[in-house]
Amino acid sequence: MRDPADLPAPSRRRFLATGAALSGGLVIACFVPSAARRAFAAAAPPAPAPVDPNAFVRIGADGTVSVLLKHSEMGQGVWTSLPMVLAEELDCDWKTVRVAHAPAAPAYAHTAFGMQMTGGSTSTWESFEQLRRAGAMARAMLVAAAAKKWKVDPASCRTEAGFILSGTHKAGYGELAEDASKLPAPATVALKDPAQWRLIGKPTRRLDSRAKVTGRAEFGIDVQRPGLLVATLARPPVFGATLERFDATKAKAVAGVVDVVAIPNGVAVLAKHFWAAKTGRDALEITWNEGAGATLSSEALRDEYRRLAGTRGAVAKTAGDVDAALAAAPTRIEADYELPFLAHAPMEPLNCTVEIGKDRCEIWTGTQFQTPDQAAAAKILGLEPEKVTIHTTFLGGGFGRRANPASDFIIEAVQVAKAAGKPVKLVWTREDDIRGGYYRPMWLSRFAAALGKDGTPVAWSHTLVGQSIIDGTPFAPMMIKDGVDVTSVEGAANSPYLAAIPAHRVDLHSPKSPVTVLWWRSVGHSHTGFAVESFVDELAHAAKQDPLAYRRALLPAGSRERRVLDLAADKAGWGQPLAKGRARGLAVHASFESFVAQVAEVSLEDGRIRVHRVTCAIDCGPVVNPLTVEAQMQSGIVYGLGAALYGQLTLKRGRVEQSNFHDYRALRLDEMPVVDVHIVDSKDKMGGVGEPGTPPIAPAVANAVFALTGKRLRRLPFALD
Amino acid sequence: MKLDINGRSHEIDAPDDMPLLWVLRDLVGLTGTKYGCGMAQCGACTVHVDGQPMRSCVTPASAVAGQKITTIESLSDDASHPVQRAWIELDVVQCGYCQSGQVMAAAALIRAKPKPSDADIDAAMAGNLCRCGTYQRIRAAVHRAAELAREDGHA
Amino acid sequence: MHVCILRIFATLSALLLAASAFARVAEADADFATVQRVLQHPRCANCHIPGDAPLQFDDSRPHAQHVRRGDDGKGAPGLPCSTCHGQANLPASYGAHVPPGAPNWHLPPAAHRMVFIDAPAAQLCRTLKDSAQNGGKDLAALLEHVRSDALVLWGWNPGQGRAPVPVPHADFVDAFRRWTDAGAPCPG
Incomplete structure (x- = not known):
């Protein structure tokens, strides 16, 4: 065939x-x-x-x-x-x-x-x-x-x-x-x-x-050009630090090293091959002016976020008198959910190849952001954008990291090529990638809700604290409204549950920090999905109701959320008995104009969470290629599950403590649950599939762990003790 | 040093400590073998040395001089290796960056164990990371590859 | 009278002999304690485990990538230890977190696991001497093994990020030799 x-x-x-x-x-x-x-x-x-x-x-x-x-x-x-x-x-x-x-x-x-x-x-x-x-x-x-x-x-x-x-x-x-x-x-x-x-x-x-499968696909890191040098860049060890001085004597003595140049974001070592560029960089002697970032710690940020959550932020959505309703209700539920900084960690480390000619520049890279990258390169070189040719190679994963309004990995490479006057491929090490910033921000969600006599929520207060990914970018004028970055509260301010709750308020604090932040697969939904779907589950249990029935009652009849929820629950056998030691949890979340519900089946093995099966239902409207949709649901689940089980970056004395896949772990094949994907035959508006599979998995697993153990996991990554 | 890569002898002028990975990629021009971590955590750099899987990022090229090095480029000339056929048939790849390593690891597995169990696949393939999450299809494709290899009398 | 003196002499001799034997036993026990300290150090014990999942680093955490023993102790089919562990530790230029290396990196085979970790002294001792488990080694072969095997020696040269076995190798070998010379008695 x-x-x-x-x-x-x-x-x-x-x-x-x-x-x-x-x-x-x-x-x-x-x-x-x-x-x-x-x-x-x-x-x-x-x-x-x-x-x-x-x-x-x-x-x-x-x-x-x-x-x-x-x-x-x-x-x-x-x-x-x-x-x-x-x-x-x-x-x-x-x-x-x-x-x-x-x-x-x-x-x-x-x-x-x-x-x-x-x-x-x-x-x-x-x-x-x-x-x-x-x-x-x-x-x-x-x-x-x-x-x-x-x-x-x-x-x-x-x-x-x-x-x-x-x-x-x-x-x-x-x-x-x-x-x-x-x-x-x-x-x-x-x-x-x-x-x-x-x-x-x-x-x-x-x-x-x-x-x-033959190794012939060309990724950015594979680009070869005549006379091309490979560069690595020594970047500041602390966010916001600047270069004070450096001594390249030892670096230049490394065999294969051709040149050492300083650019605004560090010192680049250019060499005939990556290994010389890397060992040359190791030999650099650099003094940094570390600045205020040197005292930064994620624990201190966490304390600050908790303090802020006790105050009123910019209001993103409100209805009714929330405070009065909270005060009057017989049952009041409160919970904080916390999420860490995350790196995207695509398998292909960032890289960019630049050749500057007379009145022109050619760039080979795997980018999600051709227009801003082209403009950024053109600006550095004083060229018109059309004089900058961008050859987009295959991307060894993106997840948002290769769509940076700051065009960081492009700009650095252009600056190095310009400073050295030579064609160069700037390659990031994995350590550079993990420690290089542009993270999914750290988040805190603080909830308070009041339940009526029948267990239905009558008041809902949700305060979010986290850095804005839009602030300071060209998108800010359109995407920050009245102090609210719409990406910070997406999935929270427009939660489908709010319509059924007469008094509700969603407010936002957007503290600033030297840590650079960026969208990470599913953007704001990556934290609001976990927070909202965990909290609704808490309310269901507080109301002594089945989590599926409780959600169904809050979601409008005929809604696409309810459709996928019903489908996933049905296919997963929700309510049917499970083997001893196993439990199910569910979550439903709409993002990027698609609707996804997931039921996770979990157990504990040697004190660790084992996810055996995920039943996933998606309504993304008309489907072009069902294989794509299925693969993207599996993909979103793996990405979200790896983050939920292991993903976190912490800062101490301004330094990111993790550095590579040994301490910034990803899901491995032996931990892969069986994922069943069910696609709704839908004529509704077409949505996306790249990201919507990610938000529901963390809350589905957390809710399943609660069903199994009675322990509520309110902080990512999950820790059982 | 002299390296035997994909059946050809290469005289390589490289520092003694230079990893095989970068010799392959930057000196020999075989870029199918990928860099992902540099510390044997991700498996993207997997090659075969004398038929055994090895992480080329933690293998000094000087340590494998004289041994038979096989990279993804010579697993087959035409994507006809059972693992490659199974990968195509079951639509395994996504971004594809880890897949050279996945394919080399899977090829090593079915050679060591012509009829691997689910547990064998989990054990052998846990060393190869995929951030796109192609794991479920990899599991199925390893079984399929083993089947194809048996049909071919490959093993 | 003479008989009496002889009896006393005999009794004294017996006591002295017993005391000396007692001293020898105490010495052998002390030597075995040294051996035990080495064998149960993470450098050795991380792979001398009852299950199939080896440990790593000084805190004996589960080995990354959930690697498995494999029937022959050389790793799972398709993911042998040698995939990542080479013939020698890597140069410093590879960074602090790379896998260490030594010739013939492996665990004991599944059929005879030579469990060191958490084993009480007497049990550890019996395991060590059990030729059905130790690969058919007699005491002389065991001594030669701890004296010269390259993988054993790696315990004293484990590379970056790992503590070497704290007992000097020569002291370990001396203790092992004295213990075997004493007939390799098991404590207790």
Whole structure:
């Protein structure tokens, strides 16, 4: 059996060769403004008008269909799912589809965010119409070319798997590509009725498998260029510290070291290979001006957060008289939930390759943030952004770390290349990654709730304390409203439970600290999901009600939350007996416009939490590739479960105490629960799948541990003693 | 030093302590073997030395001079190794960065144990981290790879 | 009279002999206590365990990656100890947290586990001498093993981040030799 996964990998070189060979082929530039432009798009650079090279699809004379992917493939499967959308309307043979990352260019701006980026679990819904139209336009032009050639009515032509047929005529797309490229793109095209879809919605295997099981897939860290040096950077040991002086004598004596340069964020050692760059860096003698950050400790921050939680923050959502209702109620429940700083720790350490030429710059990197990175590099070099070419490689994981408004790993590499006057690949060690900041912030959620006589909550107070990830970024004007960073309270201020609670208030403290912070898979939901779904569970138990029934009663009938909750509970056998020593817990949380419920089945083994099974239900609206959705649910669960069991970064005397996977642990294969994913057949609004699988797992497990032991786990990572 | 890599002899000029990983990646240009931690915690750098799995990030190249080093690039010429076929068939990969190491580890496992149990797979593959969470499909694909290898008479 | 004196002499001799034997037993026990102190140090005991999951570091925490003994003691099929543990400790340039190395890194095989950790002295002693468990070694072979085996010697040169066995190796070998010379008596 052969399938697309068996076809040769579309390496960069092969793709470009094909591109060069198809000068007479079809090149379509297609720009479909989205109706769904969001408020914060205004904060991002505007997307200029389209120009010729900005194409989504190219058809070679040999019939090969090359899709230019504007999103970054970082494991989430867009390399396959998005071409499926285009190929559906193009009506090509799926086996002929090749994929390559698009360059950084305005044509590839996110239709909602107005800049080229991959994040927020938006890729599929934001480009769905755009890619359908691109495919349909290309098909229409091929049909027009065929009709003209055969002197038939275009309406008499039909397409099938890369061929156009009319009467006795038949021609492959490749034969018609050159003629089609000379025709104007149609202003309007009809899209297929979903009932006719042959690809969309069908389980479709990945197009990047072959490259990735043979070691041939190119990640940023793999980039090789003539004369390229490898650099490592000695960064400040303390957040906010600055370089006072350094002595590079010993570093320069290391065989293979070529140069040592200082940049604003540290001292870089450039060498012929990584090992020399690393051992050279070890030999640097540096004095840092550590500044105020040197006294920072996470324990002190925790005390400060607890103090702040006792005061009123900026109000994100309020209704009724919460304080009066809390005071009057017969039953009052209070709880604090705490979450630590977390690093993203993608498997591929951060890296960036930079070649600066005369009036131009080329960058090879795995980034989620092409437009800001391009702008940042251009600014350093005094170039126009279009003079900076960004080659997006495969990303060895992103999880938000490669979408940094500060463009940290790009800027450092450009500065090093500029200072040294040499092409350079700046590579982070794992220690650099764990200690390098841009963490998921530390969070505290303090709740107080009052229950009515029937156990239903009548008052709900939720105070959050944690750093803003948006403060100080270009997104701040649009995403911080009245002192509330919307990402800090997402999943809390818009909790679906609030509608049923007459008096409620969600308020926020956003303390500042020198620790740099960033979105981490599922952003604010990564902490609000745990806090809200744990606390609701506490209320259910306080009300002596079944956690499923209690949630159902609070959630609106017909809501998508209730739909996934019911599905997960049903598939997990909620309420049915379990083996001795096991218990179930559940959680439901909506994020990124998708709805996910999970039931976790746990036991204790040698005093450790063992998660045996997770039953997951998702409603993400119409599905492009069920295999992608299933993989992303498993993925989100593994990421969230690893963090819940092990993930934490602590600071002492300004230093991050953890440094690598031995003390910043991730979930391992032998700890992997069996994950059953159930996808709701849904016609509702399309949502994302990259992140929504993460928020429910920590509370589902904590709730299961409570059911098993009576011990409530209110702090991550879980500690049983 | 002289290294036998993927059936070819390479004369390498490198510091004595230089890990095999960086010799492969930065001196020989074989970038399929990945750097993930540098301390044998993640398995991304797994290669075979005389048929045995080894973490190349904690193996000084000088320590394996004269031994037969096999990297992901030569596991097969055409993705035909049973592990590679199973990985493709079961759609295992996500970001793919850890997968060279996963594939090399799985190949070592089915060679050592042609019919691994679930427990064998858990024990052998616990040394390879995947942050995307492809573990469930890896478990299934190792069983499938073992099956394919038996069909081939590979073992 | 003579008989009497002889009797007294004989009794005295017996007492002296007994005292000397007692002293020898006490000496052997003291020597074995030294041996025990070494064998139950984390450098040795972390892998001389009753179950299948070895320990690591000075606090004898579970070994990272949940590694397994394997039937032959050389790790799980597909993840042998040698995957990470090389022939020698790594140079300092590799950092403080890398796996240590020595030739033939392994645990005792599953069929004879040679449990050292937490074993009472008498039990430890019997285990050590039991040729069915110790790989068929007689006392001379045992002595040679603790004197010269490279993996044993690693206990005194464990590399960064690990405490060496606190008894000097020469003292350990001397104590072991005296104990075996005394017939390797087990305490108690």
